[in-house]
Amino acid sequence: MKLMGKAGKALIAVAVGTVAAVAGVPGLAGAEPPPPPPPRPNLNALTPVSPVGYSIMDNRFYAFSTPDGLTCALDRNNSSYGCSGPIPGAPEGANMISGPAAGPPGFFAYGAAVFGVVGPVKPLPANTRLSFRNISCSTDGVATTTCINSLDQTGFILSPAGSVILDTNPLLDRPEGGNPYFN
Numbered sequence: 082m083k084l085m086g087k088a089g090k091a092l093i094a095v096a097v098g099t100v101a102a103v104a105g106v107p108g109l110a111g112a113e114p115p116p117p118p119p120p121r122p123n124l125n126a127l128t129p130v131s132p133v134g135y136s137i138m139d140n141r142f143y144a145f146s147t148p149d150g151l152t153c154a155l156d157r158n159n160s161s162y163g164c165s166g167p168i169p170g171a172p173e174g175a176n177m178i179s180g181p182a183a184g185p186p187g188f189f190a191y192g193a194a195v196f197g198v199v200g201p202v203k204p205l206p207a208n209t210r211l212s213f214r215n216i217s218c219s220t221d222g223v224a225t226t227t228c229i230n231s232l233d234q235t236g237f238i239l240s241p242a243g244s245v246i247l248d249t250n251p252l253l254d255r256p257e258g259g260n261p262y263f264n
Contacts, residue, residue: 121229121234121247122219122227122229122238124210124212124217124218124219124227124229125210125217127208127209127210127219128208128209128210129209129210129211129212130205130206130209130210130211132211132212132213134203135202135203135205135211137154137199137202138199140157141156141157141158142154142155142156142157142199143155143157143211143213144196144199144202145202145203145204145205145211145218145220146201146202146203146204146205147164147166147204147205147220147224147226148204148220148222148223148224149166149167149169149223149224149226150166150167151164151165151166151167151168151226151239152164152165152166152194152196152197152199152202153165153196153205153218153226153228154196154199155211155213155216155218157213159181159182160181160182160213160214160215160216161179161180161181161182162179162180162186162216162218162228162230163177163178163179163180163186163196163228164177164178164179164196164226164228164237164239165177165178165191165194165195165196165197166194166196166197168188168239168244169224169239169240169241169243169244170239170240170241170242170243170244171188171244172188173188173190174190175188175189175190176189176190176191176193176194176195177189177190177191177194177195177196178237178239178244178246180228180230180235180236180237182230182232183230183232183233183235184233184235185235185246185247185248186228186235186236186237186246187246188244188246205218205219205220206222207220207221207222207223208221208222215230215231215232216228216229216230216231217229217231224240224241225238225239225240225241226238226239226240227239229247234247235247235248
């Protein structure tokens with residue numbers, strides 16, 4: 082795999098740093114309210130892959146590609162994560178979704194696919210997960226990509242049925258009378 086130059090590394094660092102800097106600030110605003118989030122998949126039930134084969138940029142990131150053209154990355158330095166490329170159903174033409182070490186991710190629009198500057202990366206096999214610290218990401222091998230931060234249960238699901246941000250903790254945000262000990 083070809084390593085990128087300092088300019089490419091700087092672009093990735095700026096993009097991921099931007100997300101960390103604006104944590105808590107909403108991304109692009111949509112005209113319609115977002116659909117209710119789909120059920121959270123249990124990524125821990127999926128077979129883990131060794132992150133070593135997905136290491137890029139002098140081991141600073143783990144990255145993978147998806148069959149639908151996304152490049153996703155997990156930053157080993159600050160535990161941020163995200164995907165860029167053609168995000169299905171993204172608001173206002175966003176081509177990147179990224180999340181900080183804690184807190185919900187957001188959608189962003191850039192002139193190019195930000196993580197695309199890393200060049201070709203290894204595809205993640207269907208129904209496996211790539212994890213680093215409290216972040217796990219997976220793909221179904223067709224068109225759905227999911228990343229979840231187990232620290233606060235935030236993350237995202239990107240699919241042709243609609244891409245959504247998971248920004249509530251299912252153990253804390255329960256319907257009235259719900260039992261937090263029974264899922």
